[in-house]
Amino acid sequence: MVRDMTEDLFETVVAAHHAEIHRYLVRATSRPGDADDLSQETFVRAYKAYRSLPPDANVRAWLFAIATNLCRNHYRAEGRRRQAMAAAAAGASERGPFWPEGEAIASQASARIDLIVAALPFKQRLAFTLRKVHELDYEAIAASLQCSGESARAHVFQALRKIRRGLDDLDVVHTERQP
Amino acid sequence: MNPENATCRDIEPDLVAVAAGEAGASAARGVERHVAVCRDCRAELARYRVLEGMVADLRRATVAGADPTLARAELESRLADIRSRMVAYGIFSSPLGKLLIARSELGVSMIRYIDSERSARSYLARLAGDEAVEDKAAVEGTYRDLLDYLSARSTRLSWPLDLRWAGSDFQRRVLAATAELPYGAITSYSGIARRIGAPASVRAVAQALRHNPIPIAIPCHRVIGSSGDLTGYAGSKIGLKEQLLSLEGVPVGLRAHRIERGNMYVRFESETEYCVPTCGSLSEMPMAELTLFGSRRHAEAVGLTPCSSCRPDLHPLSA
Numbered sequence: 001m002v003r004d005m006t007e008d009l010f011e012t013v014v015a016a017h018h019a020e021i022h023r024y025l026v027r028a029t030s031r032p033g034d035a036d037d038l039s040q041e042t043f044v045r046a047y048k049a050y051r052s053l054p055p056d057a058n059v060r061a062w063l064f065a066i067a068t069n070l071c072r073n074h075y076r077a078e079g080r081r082r083q084a085m086a087a088a089a090a091g092a093s094e095r096g097p098f099w100p101e102g103e104a105i106a107s108q109a110s111a112r113i114d115l116i117v118a119a120l121p122f123k124q125r126l127a128f129t130l131r132k133v134h135e136l137d138y139e140a141i142a143a144s145l146q147c148s149g150e151s152a153r154a155h156v157f158q159a160l161r162k163i164r165r166g167l168d169d170l171d172v173v174h175t176e177r178q179p
Numbered sequence: 180m181n182p183e184n185a186t187c188r189d190i191e192p193d194l195v196a197v198a199a200g201e202a203g204a205s206a207a208r209g210v211e212r213h214v215a216v217c218r219d220c221r222a223e224l225a226r227y228r229v230l231e232g233m234v235a236d237l238r239r240a241t242v243a244g245a246d247p248t249l250a251r252a253e254l255e256s257r258l259a260d261i262r263s264r265m266v267a268y269g270i271f272s273s274p275l276g277k278l279l280i281a282r283s284e285l286g287v288s289m290i291r292y293i294d295s296e297r298s299a300r301s302y303l304a305r306l307a308g309d310e311a312v313e314d315k316a317a318v319e320g321t322y323r324d325l326l327d328y329l330s331a332r333s334t335r336l337s338w339p340l341d342l343r344w345a346g347s348d349f350q351r352r353v354l355a356a357t358a359e360l361p362y363g364a365i366t367s368y369s370g371i372a373r374r375i376g377a378p379a380s381v382r383a384v385a386q387a388l389r390h391n392p393i394p395i396a397i398p399c400h401r402v403i404g405s406s407g408d409l410t411g412y413a414g415s416k417i418g419l420k421e422q423l424l425s426l427e428g429v430p431v432g433l434r435a436h437r438i439e440r441g442n443m444y445v446r447f448e449s450e451t452e453y454c455v456p457t458c459g460s461l462s463e464m465p466m467a468e469l470t471l472f473g474s475r476r477h478a479e480a481v482g483l484t485p486c487s488s489c490r491p492d493l494h495p496l497s498a
Contacts, residue, residue: 014251018251032245036250110237113233114242160227
C-alpha cells in the first residue's frame with residue numbers, strides 16, 4: 001500500500017537533507033526566498049520519484065541533481081537576476097583587496113567570497129558550491145550539471161581562480177563576467 | 180605569477196590543484212620545481228592555500244537569511260497534502276483478465292477491468308492527475324488478496340476502501356449497501372433501493388452500480404434484475420459477472436445470463452432463518468424483499484438458521 005515504508009523512509013530523507021539542500025540553494029540562487037520555494041520543489045519532485053529510485057542510489061547526490069536542475073530552469077526564467085546581483089555586489093562597501101590578515105573574522109571572509117561567488121557564471125557558481133561547500137565528488141557534480149567530470153573540475157578551478165582574483169579586487173570579477 | 184611568462188601562465192591550474200589537494204603526482208612535482216625558482220608563483224600558491232582555508236570556513240558559515248525552518252514546515256504540509264491525494268496503481272493479469280488496481284493512503288480506491296493499458300492510464304490520469312503513480316509493489320499485496328479471492332482460497336476482501344472517487348452521496352450510499360451483501364448472496368437493484376430507503380430509485384441504483392469504482396470488493400455482481408436477469412456488468416462483460424457468481428456457488432445458467440429463483444435459498448427481509456424458495460408464499464414475494472443464497476453453507480456463514488417449517492436442512496435443493 002502507498003503508506004508502505006516509502007513514507008517513513010522519505011521522512012528520513014527530508015530530515016537528513018533538507019537543511020543542506022536549502023543552504024545550497026541559497027548560494028545557488030543568492031535569494032533565500034527562491035531557496036525556500038526551490039527546496040520545497042526539490043523534495044516534492046523527489047517524493048514523487050522516490051519509489052522508482054534504485055535502492056543503492058546515492059540519495060544525497062540525487063537530491064543535489066534535482067535541486068540543480070530546478071535552479072537551471074529558474075535561472076533561465078530569471079535572466080535579470082544576475083544583473084541585479086551584480087549591481088548589488090558592485091555597490092557593496094567592501095572594495096579593494098581583501099585577504100584575511102591574522103585575526104580577520106572568518107564570517108567576513110565568507111561574506112566576501114559569497115559575494116564573489118554570486119557573481120560567477122552559473123555553472124562555475126554551482127560547480128564551486130557543490131565541490132567546495134558540499135564536497136560532492138566530480139562525478140556527482142557532472143551529473144548535476146549535465147557535463148563531463150573533466151569540465152565539472154574545470155568549472156571549479158575557473159571559479160577558484162576568479163575568487164582568488166576577486167579577493168584582490170572585487171571589480172575584476174564583474175569586468176570579467178560573461179555577458 | 181608573472182603574466183608575461185608562459186610557464187607561469189601554464190602552471191596556474193596546477194597551483195590551484197595542488198592547493199586543493201587534487202593534483203596528480205607529476206603536476207605536483209612540476210609545481211614544486213617551478214615555485215622553487217619563481218617567487219611570484221610561490222606567493223600565488225600560498226594565496227590559493229589561504230583561499231582553500233577560507234573556503235573551508237564556508238562549510239561552517241551560515242549563509243545570510245538561510246533559515247530553512249519555514250521552508251521545511253511548508254514542505255511537510257505540501258507532502259502531507261500530496262500523500263493524501265496520491266494513488267499508487269499497478270496493472271496485473273487475473274482470471275478475469277487484465278485489472279488495474281489503485282490504492283491511496285486511505286485504502287483501495289479503484290479496480291478496473293481494462294481492455295488497453297493506455298486507456299486505463301489515461302482514465303486514471305483524468306481522475307487523479309499528477310498524483311497517480313505506477314507502483315506495482317505498493318499494490319502487490321492487494322493483488323495477492325484478490326488472486327486468493329478469485330481462486331476461492333478466501334471469501335473476504337477486508338480492505339479499507341477509499342470512496343473519494345464515488346460521484347455523489349447517493350452513489351456512496353448505494354455502494355455501502357452493496358458492500359454489505361454477503362458472499363454467495365444475491366439481491367436485486369430494487370432490493371438495494373429499498374435498503375437505502377429510496378425504493379423508487381431503482382434506475383438510479385443501477386446507474387450508481389454501473390459506475391462502481393471498486394468492483395469485486397464492492398460486490399455489484401451480486402445485484403441482479405428483479406426478473407432474475409443478470410442485466411449488465413462493467414459495460415458488456417456479463418461473462419465476468421457469471422464467473423464471479425459461479426465462484427460463490429450461485430447456480431448461473433450457462434450463457435443464460437440469468438438466475439432462477441427456484442434454484443436459490445431465500446431469506447425474507449431481515450429474518451434470521453433461511454428457506455427453500457417454495458416455503459409459504461415466498462415465491463410470490465417481490466425480489467426487493469428477498470436475499471437469495473446459492474448454497475446453505477453461505478446462508479449459514481452469515482448466521483442464518485434453517486427455517487423450522489420448510490426445513491431446508493432436511494430437504495435441500497438439488498444441486
